[in-house]
Structures are given as C-alpha cells and as structure tokens.
Amino acid sequence: MQLHRVTLQRMNRKTLLATGLSLIASYSGYTLITDNDQVISPALAAQLSSPKINGAQLQNMLDAAVKSQKIPGAVMYVSTPAGKWIGASGVSNLQTKTVMKPNDGFSIASMSKTFVSVAVLKLVEAGKIDLDGVITEYLPTDISPNITNSDLITVRQLLNNTSGVAEYLSTDGFKNATKKRPRSKPWTAREAIKYIYNADALSAPGNKFIYTDSNYILLELIVENVTKNTLAHAIRTSILQPLALKHTFTELREPVVGNPATGYGNRNKDGKLESFANVNDGNGLGDGSLISNAEDIANFASALFGKKTLLSPKMLSEMLVMKNENEIGNGYGLGVEKFQTSQGMFVGHTGSAYGFNTLMAYSPKRNTTLVVLFNSQSSNVKTLAFKAADSALNNIALKK
Numbered sequence: 001m002q003l004h005r006v007t008l009q010r011m012n013r014k015t016l017l018a019t020g021l022s023l024i025a026s027y028s029g030y031t032l033i034t035d036n037d038q039v040i041s042p043a044l045a046a047q048l049s050s051p052k053i054n055g056a057q058l059q060n061m062l063d064a065a066v067k068s069q070k071i072p073g074a075v076m077y078v079s080t081p082a083g084k085w086i087g088a089s090g091v092s093n094l095q096t097k098t099v100m101k102p103n104d105g106f107s108i109a110s111m112s113k114t115f116v117s118v119a120v121l122k123l124v125e126a127g128k129i130d131l132d133g134v135i136t137e138y139l140p141t142d143i144s145p146n147i148t149n150s151d152l153i154t155v156r157q158l159l160n161n162t163s164g165v166a167e168y169l170s171t172d173g174f175k176n177a178t179k180k181r182p183r184s185k186p187w188t189a190r191e192a193i194k195y196i197y198n199a200d201a202l203s204a205p206g207n208k209f210i211y212t213d214s215n216y217i218l219l220e221l222i223v224e225n226v227t228k229n230t231l232a233h234a235i236r237t238s239i240l241q242p243l244a245l246k247h248t249f250t251e252l253r254e255p256v257v258g259n260p261a262t263g264y265g266n267r268n269k270d271g272k273l274e275s276f277a278n279v280n281d282g283n284g285l286g287d288g289s290l291i292s293n294a295e296d297i298a299n300f301a302s303a304l305f306g307k308k309t310l311l312s313p314k315m316l317s318e319m320l321v322m323k324n325e326n327e328i329g330n331g332y333g334l335g336v337e338k339f340q341t342s343q344g345m346f347v348g349h350t351g352s353a354y355g356f357n358t359l360m361a362y363s364p365k366r367n368t369t370l371v372v373l374f375n376s377q378s379s380n381v382k383t384l385a386f387k388a389a390d391s392a393l394n395n396i397a398l399k400k
Helices: 002-010 013-025 042-049 055-068 109-125 155-159 172-178 189-196 214-227 231-240 294-306 313-319 381-393
Strands: 073-080 083-093 290-292 337-341 344-353 356-363 368-374
Touching (some): 055 073, 055 083, 055 381, 073 294, 073 381, 083 294, 109 155, 109 294, 109 313, 109 344, 109 356, 155 214, 172 189, 189 214, 214 231, 290 294, 294 344, 294 356, 337 381, 344 381, 356 381, 368 381
Antiparallel strands (some): 073 083, 073 368, 344 356, 356 368
C-alpha cells in the first residue's frame, strides 16, 4: 500500500480528481497517464480498485470471541485473493499472563490427522502401501490378530473412519492409565492399541462412518512397520522439510520449537479452566500428535489443497472422496473434513484435545485459507472461522 500512496501523491491533483479516480473505480483495461507522465499500469489499477481485508474488523471478531467464550487466548489467520491477515488475542498462559503472539504454537490435536493422511498417501504413491489392501498386510504380525476384522479392514477405511474399530480413548483402562501417566513417559502406539484388543467392532468394515481415534493409532503402527522408522520421521521428511515448516513438531517425540501456548479445559467438570500442561492423555500419538502455528498450518493447507504440490492428482482426488455426507453437505474423506458454509464448501480439519480447539479450512473456489487456534478445549472455533470468512469474502466475486 505504501507504493500505491506514493504513486497517487505524485500525480497532478487536478488530473487525478478529474479523471484518475473515475478510471480506477471503473477500470476496464486502459493505462492511465497523467499530465505529469506518471503511469498506472493495468495491474496496479486493478489492485487499487480491488477490495481489501478489513483487519480491524477481524481483530474485533477475535477479541470478541476470546471475551464471550472466556478463552485464555487465540490466534486467527485469514488469507484471500485480496491479501492475508493474522492476529492474536488474550494470553498464552493464565498463570504468567504472557501475551499471545501470532506465531505462538498450539497443539493442533486431530488436525494432525490430515498430516498423517498425507504421509500415508505418499507411501501409497511410492508403492509401499495399497490403499485398498487389508491391514493384516501392513500391521506387525503380533498386533494384527488382536484387532477385530483386521483381515477385512482396508487402509482406506482407517483413513476415512469406516473401519468400525472400537475407540481406545473411551475405554476405562486407558482413562485410568492417563491419570497417573507422567509426560516424561510418552505413550506408544503399541501401548495404546492394546486397550481395544479383541474388542467388538462398532460396525462391519466399510459399512458406516464412525469417527474413532483408534483408526489413526493403527495407521501410526502401519507407517512405522512399513518404513522401519517413526511416524514423526515420516511426517518430517514427507511434509515438514519439503514445505520448510519450521514451527511444527511432534509433541513428546521431537524437540520443542518456538513458544507453545498452554492448553486449558474444564478437566474437573466444575466449570473452571484447568491447565493441561502436566497431563499425558496420549499426547504425541498418531491421532493428534502435532504442535504447530497458524502460518505453518496455512502454508500446509495451501500446498495441499491450493497449489496441489504435496500429493499427486490421483491421491488428492482419493483424499477428497467424502463419506458421511448429509443434507447440509458435510462429510469426511481421507483425513479431511468438508465444511459447507455461506461462502461455499471448505475442506480441512478440526481438532479438540489437550486443552486446545483448532480449525484449518481451505476454499477451492475462493482460494481462501482459514486457521483458528484456541488454547481452551471448552470453545467453538467454527463460528468464528466462518464469520471471519464472511467478513473477508463478502466483497470479493466468487471464482467460477
């Protein structure tokens, strides 16, 4: 905008008022030349006449959400063809009152599933996994016999939550174990999956969509067995390094990067926010392993859905085949959710765990990326995210 102001200031004021503004406002492809021989190119004229993101309005929305939902702090990122905006509000830690910054890290919880899906689909591309192969082919041989229907469940069905496997998080055994599990002893996928050994299936494989985190614990085991390395390594080498995402890491598996916020939630069911800083609810496992910041998440979403540089066209097409679509158009693909909004369809993922609530969403038609990060699990990210989309997009013509 500084260049725009300088250019306008140098124009002859009389000529600008008489002809310049009208030409810019109704620009139709001509180049404006003032009597001082100052030129406005077609590209510059188009920029001057295009709508801009109202950052003040977005900041007010973010501040209002933090106040009304009693969230300690939040970060929001909005990118549209008219530009991008990022803002922060509140605090990253209630005890220290540290002011939240736009580049602070958050546990992204189940949003991590999209990263896991990409890592798995990269292995499919490499011919190391068959998307429609049964999981007995890829699981360790000592684990596979203990998973109900493992000879029928496919890798695809794990990715899109149609496998019917039971939920390890809801078992009494896991719940009780987390109460005394220190963060100095990270969970392993092998330990977590034992809580559903020989458990009754929730449905026949491929029969219906039932979201369970166990699907992504099994995917973690598959990736580790196929690559002979960790899931964290697979995500780093196939996603984080190629995209230069320097503020993203696997919690309790890799060194801490940046300044992660503290997560809070109503842990004691008494209406009070309590810190999750010393809680180990399975942090670092494949169903919600990553800590990241808004800009890294936005760059990941843009590369995956916008620039389409992370996956082959075939794999991206497979990823976006949605299950569980209902009358309002929502659905779930291979580690990706579909959101139907007033601005059209967005794809991405939400996350809610460890004292955090997060959302990543991308609109193909709008070429728009949204990221909302709250450090309170007792909060609603969708309302703010899509209200922000309305604010940023209402004056921008829909891409055909």
